[in-house]
Amino acid sequence: MEQYRAKIEEHADVLEKMGFSPVGARIYIYLLYAPDHQSTFDDLVNYFKVSKSAISNGLKYLETIKLIISKTMHGQRKRYFKMDLEANTGADFAIARLNQMRNMLEDILQSRKEDKDRQELQDLITFYKMMAIEYPILLERWRRTIAFEKKDD
Amino acid sequence: MEQYRAKIEEHADVLEKMGFSPVGARIYIYLLYAPDHQSTFDDLVNYFKVSKSAISNGLKYLETIKLIISKTMHGQRKRYFKMDLEANTGADFAIARLNQMRNMLEDILQSRKEDKDRQELQDLITFYKMMAIEYPILLERWRRTIAFEKKDD
DNA sequence: ATATTGGTTCTTTTTAAAAAGAACCAATAT
DNA sequence: ATATTGGTTCTTTTTAAAAAGAACCAATAT
Numbered sequence: 001m002e003q004y005r006a007k008i009e010e011h012a013d014v015l016e017k018m019g020f021s022p023v024g025a026r027i028y029i030y031l032l033y034a035p036d037h038q039s040t041f042d043d044l045v046n047y048f049k050v051s052k053s054a055i056s057n058g059l060k061y062l063e064t065i066k067l068i069i070s071k072t073m074h075g076q077r078k079r080y081f082k083m084d085l086e087a088n089t090g091a092d093f094a095i096a097r098l099n100q101m102r103n104m105l106e107d108i109l110q111s112r113k114e115d116k117d118r119q120e121l122q123d124l125i126t127f128y129k130m131m132a133i134e135y136p137i138l139l140e141r142w143r144r145t146i147a148f149e150k151k152d153d
Numbered sequence: 154m155e156q157y158r159a160k161i162e163e164h165a166d167v168l169e170k171m172g173f174s175p176v177g178a179r180i181y182i183y184l185l186y187a188p189d190h191q192s193t194f195d196d197l198v199n200y201f202k203v204s205k206s207a208i209s210n211g212l213k214y215l216e217t218i219k220l221i222i223s224k225t226m227h228g229q230r231k232r233y234f235k236m237d238l239e240a241n242t243g244a245d246f247a248i249a250r251l252n253q254m255r256n257m258l259e260d261i262l263q264s265r266k267e268d269k270d271r272q273e274l275q276d277l278i279t280f281y282k283m284m285a286i287e288y289p290i291l292l293e294r295w296r297r298t299i300a301f302e303k304k305d306d
Numbered sequence: 307a308t309a310t311t312g313g314t315t316c317t318t319t320t321t322a323a324a325a326a327g328a329a330c331c332a333a334t335a336t
Numbered sequence: 337a338t339a340t341t342g343g344t345t346c347t348t349t350t351t352a353a354a355a356a357g358a359a360c361c362a363a364t365a366t
Contacts (some may be wrong), residue, residue, distance in 0.1 A: 001207060003266075004264070004265075004313095007260070007261070007264055011257050011260070011261065013331080014257060016180055018250070019172050019282060021323080021324060021325090022324075022325090023325075027260075032258070032261050032274070033265055033267075034266045034267075035270070036269075037271055037273070040342090041342065042341095042342075042343090042345060046329080051323095051325060051326045052324070052328085052342090052343070052344085052347080053325070053326065053327075053344080053346095054326075055327050055343095056323075056343065056344060056345085057324080057344095058324085059315090059343095061346085065202065067201075075334085075339065077332090077333050077334050077335090077342060077343085078341080078342065078343095079342075079343080084325070085273040085274075085276070085277055088277055089280045092191075097171070100167060100284055104164050104167060105185070106161070107160070107164070108164065108182075108186060110184050111157070111159075112158055112186055113156075114188045116188070116189075117188070117189055117190060118301075120190070120238040121185070121238075123238070123299040124241055124242065125325090126295065126298065126299060127242045127295045128288070130294070130295055130298075131291065133286075138283065138287050140283065141283070141284055142279065142280050144263060145279065145283075146276040146279060147197065150272075163333065174353080174354060174355090175354075175355090176355075178353080180362075184365050193312090194312065194313060195311095195312075195313090203355070203356085204355060204356045205312090205313070205314085205356090205357090206314080206315080206316095206354095206355070206356065206357075206359070207354075207355050208313095209315085210314095210354080210355085212313095213314085229364080230312060230313085230362090230364050230365090231310075231311080231313095232313080233310065239331055267320065302339085307366100308343075308356080308361100308365100308366085309364105309365080309366075310363105310365070310366090311360095311362105311363085311365085312358105312361105312363085312364100312366080313351080313357085313360105313361090313362090313363100314360080314361075314362100315338090315358105315360075315361090316357105316358090316360090317356105317357090317358085317359095318355105318356080318357080318358095319354105319355085319356070319357095320349105320353105320354080320355070320356085320360085321352105321353085321354070321355085322352085322353075322354085323350105323351085323352075323353085324349105324351070324352085325347070325348105325349085325350070325351085326347105326348080326350085327346105327347090327348080327349095328345105328346090328347085328348095329344105329345085329346080329347095330343105330344080330345075330346090330364085331342105331343090331344075332340085332341105332342095332344100333340105333342085333343100333346090334339105334340085334341080335338100335339080335340070336337100336338085336353090
């Protein structure tokens with residue numbers, strides 16, 4: 001993994017701008033490069049030379065937002081932290097956000113007294129409704145596409 | 154606008170979790186409630202009782218990400234900060250992010266030496282490609298939908 | 307031509323988020 | 337039964353982001 005150090009830094013910066021913490025972003029990118037997209041706790045501590053608590057919190061965060069899963073192998077206590085690649089489409093997250101925005105806008109539209117410019121809000125709500133319907137459809141199409149490609153192997 | 158104070162706080166919290174600064178989030182929600190979705194600089198300073206610099210930076214940020222535009226009226230120097238509601242679909246932003254993710258994953262796939270688990274990365278790239286194509290199509294469909302509804306008025 | 311308004315920008319202070327380090331705990335190893 | 341490993345959690349320190357406040361500047365008002 002040493003060979004990827006510069007790349008990991010570079011890509012982690014992008015994720016930081018999307019809201020990840022420095023260590024969270026680095027772990028994430030590390031796993032994209034790692035064999036089998038998995039690694040262990042002390043691999044990460046050693047590679048990044050940061051504290052155990054930083055790694056622990058980084059992993060916990062990534063697990064909370066479902067980007068990684070942790071599992072144990074052949075009864076050993078060591079855990080493997082593995083990227084869940086399908087979750088990486090960010091679909092759940094994106095759909096949740098669409099609904100959150102829609103709920104917010106609907107609440108605003110209801111409590112708002114101004115009558116003259118309701119149309120724009122209404123249009124925006126329509127957008128979020130549409131997207132929340134279409135997104136899962138596209139996701140499903142993607143799933144079928146990759147399943148189909150796999151048949152040929 | 155006094156009547157919306159509690160609601161503004163409530164919804165601003167949601168936006169803060171999406172990465173907005175406290176003041177940035179409040180300005181944004183304020184404009185969703187405001188007549189004509191617009192306001193002036195000192196309206197905002199007075200309403201939120203925060204410093205001019207906080208408001209200035211908040212507005213600048215919202216303008217940078219294209220959520221609001223500022224304009225001047227009948228040659229007066231006072232500016233009106235107005236929400237750009239179509240921009241609020243977040244479409245440009247979403248599409249930019251999709252492409253950013255795809256570029257990152259493609260770069261990783263190329264420089265990665267592990268051969269055995271390239272498929273998952275490839276599948277993920279397919280997802281981002283698909284989404285970057287479909288998103289603008291959905292956006293366009295939404296535009297036609299709302300244009301069509303408007304005809305009946 | 308000078309004064310005022312409507313902001314912006316720069317520096318300092320405050321506040322919040324991230325990381326460090328120590329203490330701890332549960333699970334397996336011996 | 338005791339020791340060690342693989343982490344987590346709690347408290348403190350560090351670092352970064354946000355806001356405050358003063359100084360400033362450009363545009364219009366007088």
